[in-house]
Amino acid sequence: SCKSTGSVPVAETIKIDGGTYDGGCxxxxxxxxxxxxxxxxxxxxxxxxxxxxxxxNVIIGKNGADGIHSWYGGTLDNITWTDIGEDAFSVKKAGNVTLKNITGKAGEDKFIQQNAEGTITVTNCILDGAAKFYRQNGGKTFKTTINVSGCDISNLKEGVFRTDSPTSVASLKNSRIRNVPTICIGYAAGKCTSS
Ligand code: DGU
Ligand code: CA
Ligand code: CA
Ligand code: CA
Known part of the structure; x- marks a missing residue:
C-alpha cells in the first residue's frame, strides 16, 4: 500500500476510459x-x-462512498480503501477485472460487488472488516467467477464469497483467514473451493 503524498478532493466520479491513471499515492x-x-x-x-x-497508486480516504466501479473491464493496482463505504469495488458492466495489491478496511457490508458478467482475479490483498469479501448481486443467477490468492482476510461478519447463482464459481488459495465465520455462501456443490 501507499504512504500518502497529499490530498485531492473528489466532487464527482473520475472516469478513466482506457489507458492508465496513476494517482501518485x-x-x-x-x-x-x-x-x-x-x-x-x-x-x-x-x-x-x-x-x-x-x-x-490511489488511497481512498474518508468516507468511501460507492468506491470504484468497472464498466467493461480493467485493472486496479495498489489501491487502499481506508474506510470502505457502501461497498469498495463493483463490476457494473460486464468485463473481466484484475485487482492486485489492494487493501480495504472498516467496511460494513461488502468489499467487492459483482452486478454483471465476468471473471474477477484478486491477488495480494488485505481486507480487515466487512460482512462479505465478495457478493454477486442478490437474486441474480448469471455465472460469475472469482479467483482469490495471496490475501489476508480478517474480521468478516458473514463470509468470504456469497452468491445466489447455481452456476457461479469461486476459489480461495494461499490466503490467511482469521475471524471469518464461513467461506462459501449459496454456491452449488463443488463450485466454491478453498485450499
Ligand atoms: O439490483 O443493483 O447493492 O451495486 C439491485 C441493485 C443493488 C445494487 C448493489 C450495489 O443490488 O445497488 O451496491
Ligand atoms: Ca466504513
Ligand atoms: Ca449495495
Ligand atoms: Ca454499491
Whole structure:
C-alpha cells in the first residue's frame, strides 16, 4: 500500500476510459456530493474504470462512498480503501477485472460487488472488516467467477464469497483467514473451493 503524498478532493466520479491513471499515492477524499459512506444505495463512485483501463497508486480516504466501479473491464493496482463505504469495488458492466495489491478496511457490508458478467482475479490483498469479501448481486443467477490468492482476510461478519447463482464459481488459495465465520455462501456443490 501507499504512504500518502497529499490530498485531492473528489466532487464527482473520475472516469478513466482506457489507458492508465496513476494517482501518485495521493489520498482522494470524497465531498458530500459523492455520498456519506453509509449503506445508502444512492451514492457515487470515486472512480469509474472503463474499457480495460488501469487505475493505480490511489488511497481512498474518508468516507468511501460507492468506491470504484468497472464498466467493461480493467485493472486496479495498489489501491487502499481506508474506510470502505457502501461497498469498495463493483463490476457494473460486464468485463473481466484484475485487482492486485489492494487493501480495504472498516467496511460494513461488502468489499467487492459483482452486478454483471465476468471473471474477477484478486491477488495480494488485505481486507480487515466487512460482512462479505465478495457478493454477486442478490437474486441474480448469471455465472460469475472469482479467483482469490495471496490475501489476508480478517474480521468478516458473514463470509468470504456469497452468491445466489447455481452456476457461479469461486476459489480461495494461499490466503490467511482469521475471524471469518464461513467461506462459501449459496454456491452449488463443488463450485466454491478453498485450499
Ligand atoms: O439490483 O443493483 O447493492 O451495486 C439491485 C441493485 C443493488 C445494487 C448493489 C450495489 O443490488 O445497488 O451496491
Ligand atoms: Ca449495495
Ligand atoms: Ca466504513
Ligand atoms: Ca454499491
Amino acid at each position: 495521493k489520498t482522494f477524499n470524497g465531498t458530500s456530493a459523492l455520498g456519506d459512506g453509509s449503506q445508502g444505495e444512492a451514492q457515487k463512485a470515486y472512480f469509474r474504470i472503463m474499457n480495460g483501463a488501469t487505475l493505480k
